[in-house]
Amino acid sequence: MTVTRSAKAKNTAVAxxxxxxxxxxxxxxxxxEGVDPGQKVxxxxxxxxTCTPTIKREPGLNGRKATEFTFQAIDPVVNKGQQEALNxxxxxxxxxxxxxxxxxxSDEAVxxxxxxxxxxxxxxxxxxxxxxxxxxxxxxxxxxxxPDNAPQAGLIGHT
Numbered sequence: 001m002t003v004t005r006s007a008k009a010k011n012t013a014v015a016x017x018x019x020x021x022x023x024x025x026x027x028x029x030x031x032x033e034g035v036d037p038g039q040k041v042x043x044x045x046x047x048x049x050t051c052t053p054t055i056k057r058e059p060g061l062n063g064r065k066a067t068e069f070t071f072q073a074i075d076p077v078v079n080k081g082q083q084e085a086l087n088x089x090x091x092x093x094x095x096x097x098x099x100x101x102x103x104x105x106s107d108e109a110v111x112x113x114x115x116x117x118x119x120x121x122x123x124x125x126x127x128x129x130x131x132x133x134x135x136x137x138x139x140x141x142x143x144x145x146x147p148d149n150a151p152q153a154g155l156i157g158h159t
């Protein structure tokens with residue numbers, strides 16, 4: 001994995017909450033003035049740069065059956081060039097890569113992402129609880145994991 005960080009990044013590690021822990025309330029605060037209004041702020045105070053590292057889990061994307069659920073990053077910068085996947089670990093890997101390469105996230109935020117990625121892999125689930133555990137681990141508890149109200153005809157999943 002190649003990770004490039006901005007000069008402002010800090011070299012501090014952070015422990016994210018245990019995957020599967022009870023979610024905190026809310027979906028993260030709305031970004032402050034001057035920040036992309038679609039971006040959410042982590043309740044853990046992590047600096048994810050210009051991205052929000054959340055995951056959705058929706059059925060029927062890219063012509064799949066309405067009963068076939070896949071995972072995908074919600075943020076368009078993180079998601080760029082990445083299709084949905086049945087395996088959440090493909091998406092968590094992409095998110096952690098993009099945080100350092102395209103989003104300008106701090107070292108602390110990338111470390112939290114890598115810990116959450118390992119926790120999700122160890123969890124071994126591939127259902128709604130997986131997406132919710134990921135979002136909670138990074139400080140985005142309560143994130144809508146089906147923001148597109150899927151399935152819908154023609155929905156490709158990219159935002």
